[in-house]
Amino acid sequence: MLFTEYLFDPTVSLNKRLARLAGLWMTDALHAQKQAEALGPEDQTKAAQMLAYVEDCLRKCQAVExxxxxxKLIGYVIDGETAPMxxxxxxxxxxxxxxWLPAPYRLTSGAAHNRPWMIGRAKDLGNGDGLAGEAATVVAATMVAMGSIETVVKVCGEHFGLDVGEALQQMEEERKAFLYRAIGIAHGG
Structure with missing residues (x-):
């Protein structure tokens, strides 16, 4: 979702978006190459081909490193507009x-990245019977997902000049209804 928002941000020029796309595309190609090193020759060949393809496309599009x-490669310039990798x-x-969703990444990053503080909390909640999640973590993850969808609808509406106000209002109503149901479930009702 954040990549979509980053690339479709209506407040930046097309050239800035293209420079952002160049950086993200090259970053993905480099990550794929690093991952392939651990997987073996076949994957390394595919990753090298992907990297060569990305480099060729960016060169043809006149993306300047x-x-x-x-x-060290730190980003790209397209017609005077710069963006990081x-x-x-x-x-x-x-x-x-x-x-309405403060610090969304921090809400879920502990669980997503298996941070020790999150694992310790899940272990404590499990009372010696393995790991146990808690309703608050599930609700937080759901709220981040809902916020992500709302953000994509909003930014795509702005980018394409569409009125998405009614859809956003409907999403807000669904979010509030979910919260009311979740509170009841969390309290055993």
Missing amino acids: RRNGNG DINITERASKAMPA
Whole structure:
């Protein structure tokens, strides 16, 4: 969702969006190559082909590499508009997500990344019978998913010049209804 918002952000120029796309595409190709090193020769060949394809496309599109003083690739320039290689997910989420959802990335990152504090909490809740989740974590994850969908609808509506107000209102009503049901479920009702 944040990648969609980042690329379709209606407040930036087309060239800025293209520079962002170049950075994200190259970042993905480089990540695929690193992953392939652990998987074996067949995957390494496919990853190398993907990287070569991305490099060729960016060259043909005249995406100019930006490098730091050490020669490391740090982003791209397209017709004077620059963008970094990747986005800061935490920062982007805090700006892009709905105001009713503060710090959405932090709400779910502990569970998603198996952070020790989250695992310890799940272990404590399990009382020696393995790991146990809690309703608050499930509700938080659901709210982040709902906020993500709302953000995509909003940014795509703005990007394509569509009135999505009615859809957003309907989504808000569904979100509130979910919260009321979730509170009842969490309290055993």
